[in-house]
Amino acid sequence: MRILVNFLKFLLGIIGIGFLFFYVIPYIENEAGPSFLQKEDVPIPDTLHPVVQENKVKLVNRAEEKGIAVVITDGHRSVGEQDTLYEQGRSEDGRIVTYAEGGESYHNYGLAIDFAIETKDGRVVWDMNYDGNDNGQSDWMEVVETAKDLGFTWGGDWENFKDYPHLQMDFGLSIRELQYGKRPDVEDYAK
Incomplete structure (x- = not known):
């Protein structure tokens, strides 16, 4: 039972870190300024570089x-x-x-x-x-x-x-x- 409880704590921790990294931090950065995850509105080229x-x-x-x-x-x-x-x-x-x-x-x-x-x-x-x-x-x-x-x-x-x-x-x-x-x-x- 103790192993299961520790595993669930670990799993919830991983999910929490993922939520923080992919949703909370980008949201805060976008509110405060540019982010490395912020998509720029740049057209896709139509010829070879x-x-x-x-x-x-x-x-x-x-x-x-x-x-x-x-x-x-x-x-x-x-x-x-x-x-x-x-x-x-x-x-x-x-x-x-x-x-x-x-x-x-x-x-x-x-x-x-x-x-x-x-x-x-x-x-x-x-x-x-x-x-x-x-x-x-x-x-x-x-x-x-x-x-x-x-x-x-x-x-x-x-x-x-x-x-x-x-x-x-x-x-x-x-x-x-x-x-x-x-x-x-x-x-x-x-x-």
Whole structure:
């Protein structure tokens, strides 16, 4: 009985702390001034961030110098487009290709691109072993290495869901920060 009472006290304490952190403190901060949890009314971008756009072009050009034809298959994606893609493999036919709903993807904020490789015969492939430039290395991984040199992070390095065609520049911002209106400045990140 004593163990049950102590467990209930512990549980009530956790619930109280959660209530305080998520409801009381943000309310007090919002009354007194800005809060890190306060959502700013900032429009979602409708194009790629200029630095991402510039590095996308550099990626394609540097890969071409290595004899690799990179195809950018996706860039900025609207919230509606993201929701449609999210439904694939769920309420729509096809396999699941994303776990991010609208507003939960770096694509929605113009900070991500997806790529594929064009073969010598003109096919677009997502083959990570293809070596079209015949140098003994995977063209895919050569593109990934080049992208990382340009400042992109690769979805293939993610722990949980591997997204091998995905490249992003998050500028140190989380999805939550982006959802709350924080945006990277062009001047702060231009090289």
